[in-house]
Amino acid sequence: DCIGSTELFHISVSPDKGHPAPGATGLPAPADRAPVLADPGRELPRGQVGRLAIKGPTGCKYLADERQSNYVQGGWNLTGDAYLIDDDGQFVYQARTDDMIISGGYNIAGPEVERALLLHPKVAECGVIGVADADRGQIVKAFVVPKPGHEPDEALARELQEFVKKTIAPYKYPRAVEFRSSLPRTETGKLQRFKLRQAP
Template sequence: MRAGASALLTDRGGGPERLLGDIAQHRVSVLFTAPTAYRAMLNRLRTEPGAYDISSLRRCVSAGENLPAATWHDWHEATGLRIINGIGATELLHIFLSAADDAIRPGTTGVPVPGFEARVVDADLCPVPDGEPGLLAVRGPTGCRYLADERQRTYVRDGWNLTGDTYIRDPDGYFRYVARADDMIISSGYNIAGPEVEDALLRHPDVLEAAVTGQPDAERGTIVVAHVVLRTGIPRTEETVAALKAHTTAELTPYKCPRRFVFLDALPRTATGKLQRYRLRDGALP
């Protein structure tokens, strides 16, 4: 705004039609929204080609949750625009990993923003080798403290902020999201990252949204359950389940594949678009 720009704040009421309409009416040039909103808008752009004018957009930024590579590629194919991914935290008051323009690598969050340092560490804060999962630790010029709150003891250790995310650092310095540290699924001794399974499901043309959780199982300890929102017109049948099973089997190693599928009208989300995975995990939804 200091440079003369104006800002439009819109609520989530009205769904993708409202957001696409606002872009057209107000000639929005830079869009900030969650990955689920990009997928919902994509569905509208595909089913109603030419109905919405988004030619004013020149930048798209994803926030709130992990951006699946499938969503990035689908949006780019449909619009020609490259979504800028990134991760920040309320405690750090700023995005600390990101990449833009030619530096974007779909499927990764990016590299440390200038002024911030990031590393992937084990439980003792020792850096883990590139390519191995660990806890994301960040430090930089911004931050805040929890006053009279036990979270301060676990969130900040030796000057590093532990975000609660599991990440992998690639050899070229790019950081790749794996899962929230408390959302890892352990099945028959294997660690399974839900977002990897979700990304595979989103590559199926019949899937609009997907979320993966673990369900207790007497034999395996935990099994992978896929909660899926299908595109309009796709039947919730055993044939659809079989097709999704075949797709994930072709995309993933066998132990990562969902063993149960649940079809929903919509995934539970907060007002800002973040997935409420606990509601799926606790059986709060059918």
């Protein structure tokens, strides 16, 4: 119900008990600044997905450790989380930044596309990543395990693409669909997207 980090020593965004917003993490702590950034220093308007950045009265340094340059950029502490700020100023979690796909200038959260695909009655499992593309930088690629009795063919791929276009913003649809019999998961069932990224 909130987000904090070891580096900042406290919770930075938490629910507004006076105005709870379902699905939102909440509002920044009074002493913190917490914009959503496209790049360190370039703040995004409300409704656009970017990297959550925190700047406040506390923090720590890794000194000679490379984590310092990865975590602190342009004076901002980058949490590794992708957020958007809604019209009411509430912070709404989208994904880990590792799972964000930048395609044609748009920030697309892979887990959001996965949730849309899982609404389709022919999809048993799916995983979504970004893959390199000469024109768009990246495109959305979906790895899909169909439910038994459904043929993993081009017709199903097109059906899933059209379904996603109608379910979420059309530009987020998977331009590439690859069917699999299973997806890589940990012993506890967590999807291992990094293994999908390593796939040839």
